[in-house]
Amino acid sequence: MSFSIDKNGYYGSFGGAFIPEMLYPNIEELGNSYLEIIQDPVFQDKFRSLLKDYVGRPSPLFLAERLSNKYGCKIYLKREDLNHTGAHKVNNTIGQILVAQKLGKQKIIAETGAGQHGVATATVCALMGMECIVYMGEVDMARQRPNVERMKLLGAEVRPATSGSRTLKDATNEALRHWINHPVDTHYIIGSVVGPHPYPDMVTRFQSIISEEIKQQLKEHEGREYPDYVIACVGGGSNAAGAFYHFNENDQVRLIAVEAAGQGLSSGHSAATTNLGKRGVLHGSMTILMQTTDGQVVEPYSISAGLDYPGIGPLHAHLFESGRASFMSATDQQALEAGIRLSKLEGIIPALESAHALAALEQLEFVGNDLVVVNLSGRGDKDLETYIEKGKY
Numbered sequence: 001m002s003f004s005i006d007k008n009g010y011y012g013s014f015g016g017a018f019i020p021e022m023l024y025p026n027i028e029e030l031g032n033s034y035l036e037i038i039q040d041p042v043f044q045d046k047f048r049s050l051l052k053d054y055v056g057r058p059s060p061l062f063l064a065e066r067l068s069n070k071y072g073c074k075i076y077l078k079r080e081d082l083n084h085t086g087a088h089k090v091n092n093t094i095g096q097i098l099v100a101q102k103l104g105k106q107k108i109i110a111e112t113g114a115g116q117h118g119v120a121t122a123t124v125c126a127l128m129g130m131e132c133i134v135y136m137g138e139v140d141m142a143r144q145r146p147n148v149e150r151m152k153l154l155g156a157e158v159r160p161a162t163s164g165s166r167t168l169k170d171a172t173n174e175a176l177r178h179w180i181n182h183p184v185d186t187h188y189i190i191g192s193v194v195g196p197h198p199y200p201d202m203v204t205r206f207q208s209i210i211s212e213e214i215k216q217q218l219k220e221h222e223g224r225e226y227p228d229y230v231i232a233c234v235g236g237g238s239n240a241a242g243a244f245y246h247f248n249e250n251d252q253v254r255l256i257a258v259e260a261a262g263q264g265l266s267s268g269h270s271a272a273t274t275n276l277g278k279r280g281v282l283h284g285s286m287t288i289l290m291q292t293t294d295g296q297v298v299e300p301y302s303i304s305a306g307l308d309y310p311g312i313g314p315l316h317a318h319l320f321e322s323g324r325a326s327f328m329s330a331t332d333q334q335a336l337e338a339g340i341r342l343s344k345l346e347g348i349i350p351a352l353e354s355a356h357a358l359a360a361l362e363q364l365e366f367v368g369n370d371l372v373v374v375n376l377s378g379r380g381d382k383d384l385e386t387y388i389e390k391g392k393y
């Protein structure tokens with residue numbers, strides 16, 4: 001089991017680049033140059049200094065004592081919620097915009113579902129003075145007004161995707177079409193460890209800062225680098241990939257990925273991909289996705305917009321198949337309760353995505369000295385309406 005891809009961009013039998021011929025030049029340019037670009041010390045200096053002074057890294061690793069008492073173990077929270085823009089997504093958009101500059105691109109496109117990746121992209125485009133177009137389904141634009149306004153305030157153009165179900169997958173199609181028509185001056189910033197090679201590997205490398213820091217911080221707090229558990233929620237899988245990365249080679253560290261069960265695994269309203277899905281091609285890579293018997297993508301559902309995705313990245317498909325990571329799920333209700341619990345026990349209101357990771361604490365059995373790290377991928381301000389409407393506190 002390894003986090004490294006082979007030369008064709010495969011983790012085991014998952015990954016690759018399943019793309020229309022007209023995208024070959026873009027993908028090839030990126031695939032041939034991304035490693036050299038991001039391993040260059042000058043690039044690393046820029047990336048690290050922006051993470052420090054703009055994003056506010058390193059994000060703290062906080063010993064949650066009241067939560068620890070409740071579960072009978074020692075729980076640390078990795079505070080990605082304290083990043084600029086309120087989640088881990090900005091680690092990736094900073095990295096990719098620097099890659100785009102290095103490739104000589106002047107324009108950025110992105111797709112967004114709930115608008116969080118769109119906001120993280122619009123943010124770094126403003127920072128770098130680059131033109132930004134974000135494709136978003138018309139239905140999502142109506143549901144996520146505040147994020148649409150944030151993107152506009154940051155200077156981005158938000159283009160509605162008006163075909164199909166007018167949601168994320170249609171926005172993705174529009175973005176790809178745009179890229180095919182503007183291959184030379186435009187870079188496409190994908191928001192998770194999904195898409196054709198080299199995106200999953202590139203995004204994983206940018207997010208791996210999370211586990212790099214956890215290792216150093218655990219060493220300071222506990223005198224050891226390796227915890228017994230690392231727990232993260234999985235939509236496409238980028239915060240989990242970043243939180244797992246530097247622990248993968250140590251089999252003693254249990255990696256726990258938590259998917260959104262929505263209204264229940266058998267309710268027909270779920271996003272628990274490994275539970276409900278099968279092997280297939282989604283957004284340019286071979287992975288596991290929720291599909292009908294004739295291969296149509298099933299519309300996913302979760303209370304948290306960030307987990308509302310019908311697949312997982314190829315790295316996670318491989319972690320699942322090989323058994324290296326354990327996949328669990330939490331329902332809307334369980335996530336809401338876990339989010340309210342953290343708010344009352346520690347004074348931290350988590351994003352509903354991150355609350356799914358916290359809900360796994362209820363399902364695991366710990367022994368006395370277990371050292372547990374939960375990746376708190378984002379903050380809950382954006383979810384206040386949902387907490388008010390559906391939560392009981």
Ligand SMILES: *Cc1c(COP(=O)(O)O)cnc(C)c1O
Pocket residue numbers: 087088089116191192193233234235236237238239240306307351353354377378379
């Ligand atoms: C987008 C998002 C996620 C899900 O995306 P991954 O790529 O699976 O990490 C999780 N948490 C928050 C706060 C998000 O914004």
